[in-house]
Amino acid sequence: xxxxxxxxxxxxxxxxxxxxxxxxxxxxxxxxxxxxxxxxxxxxxxxxxxxxxxxxxxxxxxxxxxxxxxxxxxxxxxxxxxxxxxxxxxxxxxxxxxxxxxxxxxxxxxxxxxxxxxxxxxxxxxxxxxxxxxxxxxxxxxxxxxxxxxxxxxxxxxxxxxxxxxxxxxxxxxxxxxxxxxxxxxxxxxxxxxxxxxxxxxxxxxxxxxxxxxxxxxxxxxxxxxxxxxxxxxxxxxxxxxxxxxxxxxxxxxxxxxxxxxxxxxxxxxxxxxxxxxxxxxxxxxxxxxxxxxxxxxxxxxxxxxxxxxxxxxxxxxxxxxxxxxxxxxxxxxxxxxxxxxxxxxxxxxxxxxxxxxxxxxxxxxxxxxxxxxxxxxxxxxxxxxxxxxxxxxxxxxxxxxxxxxxxxxxxxxxxxxxxxxxxxxxxxxxxxxxxxxxxxxxxxxxxx
Amino acid sequence: xxxxxxxxxxxxxxxxxxxxxxxxxxxxxxxxxxxxxxxxxxxxxxxxxxxxxxxxxxxxxxxxxxxxxxxxxxxxxxxxxxxxxxxxxxxxxxxxxxxxxxxxxxxxxxxxxxxxxxxxxxxxxxxxxxxxxxxxxxxxxxxxxxxxxxxxxxxxxxxxxxxxxxxxxxxxxxxxxxxxxx
Numbered sequence: 001x002x003x004x005x006x007x008x009x010x011x012x013x014x015x016x017x018x019x020x021x022x023x024x025x026x027x028x029x030x031x032x033x034x035x036x037x038x039x040x041x042x043x044x045x046x047x048x049x050x051x052x053x054x055x056x057x058x059x060x061x062x063x064x065x066x067x068x069x070x071x072x073x074x075x076x077x078x079x080x081x082x083x084x085x086x087x088x089x090x091x092x093x094x095x096x097x098x099x100x101x102x103x104x105x106x107x108x109x110x111x112x113x114x115x116x117x118x119x120x121x122x123x124x125x126x127x128x129x130x131x132x133x134x135x136x137x138x139x140x141x142x143x144x145x146x147x148x149x150x151x152x153x154x155x156x157x158x159x160x161x162x163x164x165x166x167x168x169x170x171x172x173x174x175x176x177x178x179x180x181x182x183x184x185x186x187x188x189x190x191x192x193x194x195x196x197x198x199x200x201x202x203x204x205x206x207x208x209x210x211x212x213x214x215x216x217x218x219x220x221x222x223x224x225x226x227x228x229x230x231x232x233x234x235x236x237x238x239x240x241x242x243x244x245x246x247x248x249x250x251x252x253x254x255x256x257x258x259x260x261x262x263x264x265x266x267x268x269x270x271x272x273x274x275x276x277x278x279x280x281x282x283x284x285x286x287x288x289x290x291x292x293x294x295x296x297x298x299x300x301x302x303x304x305x306x307x308x309x310x311x312x313x314x315x316x317x318x319x320x321x322x323x324x325x326x327x328x329x330x331x332x333x334x335x336x337x338x339x340x341x342x343x344x345x346x347x348x349x350x351x352x353x354x355x356x357x358x359x360x361x362x363x364x365x366x367x368x369x370x371x372x373x374x375x376x377x378x379x380x381x382x383x384x385x386x387x388x389x390x391x392x393x394x395x396x397x398x399x400x401x402x403x404x405x406x407x408x409x410x411x412x413x414x415x416x417x418x419x420x421x422x423x424x425x426x427x428x429x430x431x432x433x434x435x436x437x438x439x440x441x442x443x444x445x446x447x448x449x
Numbered sequence: 450x451x452x453x454x455x456x457x458x459x460x461x462x463x464x465x466x467x468x469x470x471x472x473x474x475x476x477x478x479x480x481x482x483x484x485x486x487x488x489x490x491x492x493x494x495x496x497x498x499x500x501x502x503x504x505x506x507x508x509x510x511x512x513x514x515x516x517x518x519x520x521x522x523x524x525x526x527x528x529x530x531x532x533x534x535x536x537x538x539x540x541x542x543x544x545x546x547x548x549x550x551x552x553x554x555x556x557x558x559x560x561x562x563x564x565x566x567x568x569x570x571x572x573x574x575x576x577x578x579x580x581x582x583x584x585x586x587x588x589x590x591x592x593x594x595x596x597x598x599x600x601x602x603x604x605x606x607x608x609x610x611x612x613x614x615x616x617x618x619x620x621x622x623x624x625x626x627x628x629x630x631x
């Protein structure tokens with residue numbers, strides 16, 4: 001508070017001394033790079049000095065907000081803009097929400113070539129179209145992924161990584177992302193579409209710090225070869241399977257996830273969402289008795305799920321395999337479409353009573369020795385899965401012996417309405433219930449925010 | 450001005466570094482804060498290399514291109530930046546949320562015409578986070594605004610000859626869409 005009043009009093013001392021024109025061109029280029037490119041271009045009309053400033057902006061970002069009949073206008077516009085661009089070095093190049101169809105292949109080729117020719121560091125490509133079939137997806141050349149200037153690469157939606165030179169055995173498409181410059185990689189497969197993509201994505205990036213795999217990955221597989229610098233990894237993807245191949249897919253999905261987790265044992269922070277958790281549950285139920293998961297060094301675990309019944313064995317697996325865990329975060333996000341389809345026979349054979357689930361579990365090493373912080377984000381006093389959340393919270397409080405704080409963040413509605421009396425009462429009741437749970441850590445504080 | 454009575458920051462070492470601005474104000478700042486200013490860090494490193502025995506407390510670093518007014522604001526910003534970073538060491542998302550909140554509040558106390566000198570100072574000090582923040586602030590202030598509004602905001606006069614602006618607009622006709630009401 002003191003600081004604010006302090007800076008306030010110095011602020012009012014001066015008036016209208018400075019103008020934007022005092023800034024050198026290099027800074028104006030920097031400012032323009034924070035604007036969507038079409039607005040940076042519009043700054044040309046300010047005065048003669050601004051005329052062509054945007055052509056040296058250190059970043060270009062295009063967002064296709066035209067209706068679908070004008071996709072071609074957007075594509076042409078991007079090309080025209082790139083043609084006028086004059087800087088040799090491009091920090092970021094973003095294409096957002098472009099409704100790709102095969103007729104635009106050469107356009108996108110041109111953009112990608114342009115970006116790499118300008119030694120782009122941060123490349124974001126979002127080519128989305130729910131109406132095209134997978135063989136019509138844009139085929140992204142492997143050479144891009146290995147480009148030496150690239151530090152951040154984000155590929156969203158219906159992209160096909162493609163290696164033109166090499167088809168692995170059984171005609172599988174093997175894509176290798178082999179880069180020493182890459183620090184952040186996001187692969188997002190988009191939603192709700194069927195694909196026959198059998199590709200194997202091999203990632204070898206010794207300086208990669210952040211990896212995220214999300215969306216529908218169909219039948220893609222991943223091999224992480226050298227990711228020793230990773231500090232965070234996000235596994236929020238789903239794979240698809242047909243009815244008749246479900247048997248074999250069960251084991252394939254299991255092996256895809258096991259391999260990924262095995263390559264991520266050293267990563268301090270892992271985020272995992274419903275589908276992956278449920279595959280891990282399969283694995284836990286079917287295999288763990290014979291072969292427990294290898295131990296990981298992870299310190300922080302984030303679960304992006306609303307906590308479903310069939311997530312629970314997977315969660316125990318992660319707790320068991322994370323003896324050093326210090327922080328656990330549960331983001332209660334809806335997982336309606338991203339659940340694994342369990343076979344009825346499987347459910348029959350391995351069904352369990354979720355109310356009793358945690359009661360039957362003994363403690364884990366991380367709970368006895370290291371877990372200090374638990375965060376539950378998006379909590380609602382009245383929701384379908386409340387009993388799952390409460391069961392888990394009760395278990396954690398009972399067994400986490402060095403817990404310092406558990407913070408429960410209430411879900412905020414976008415409308416910003418004040419809760420009704422009934423809602424407030426319900427919330428109060430739940431908080432009282434949680435506060436009444438037995439705590440094994442004498443210093444643990446439970447907070448509601 | 451109470452520059453010397455900067456409250457000690459528990460998260461950083463107790464080493465102080467003294468900065469002297471172009472208008473001869475002297476600021477004593479925590480080493481952790483000063484080290485965010487790459488220009489100062491560079492000067493400090495060079496000094497240390499040349500004269501290993503000199504204690505840090507006696508070093509006075511002149512900043513001939515920075516006035517006291519923007520420097521005071523940058524120091525405040527930097528201290529808060531470090532504090533938020535330290536409080537959320539293992540949660541990047543939380544840190545970003547806290548930082549965003551602080552920056553929003555911060556901007557309420559900064560006049561648009563002050564941004565220029567803050568940018569120049571951050572640029573000279575090579576304080577990247579602050580430079581990006583203030584440049585982004587200028588960008589968002591003019592985003593979705595009409596050319597006339599931005600001219601007024603920046604205090605710019607159009608120096609186009611008749612017809613020149615129209616010609617330019619023709620060239621980029623497509624980009625002149627989706628403007629907010631002023």
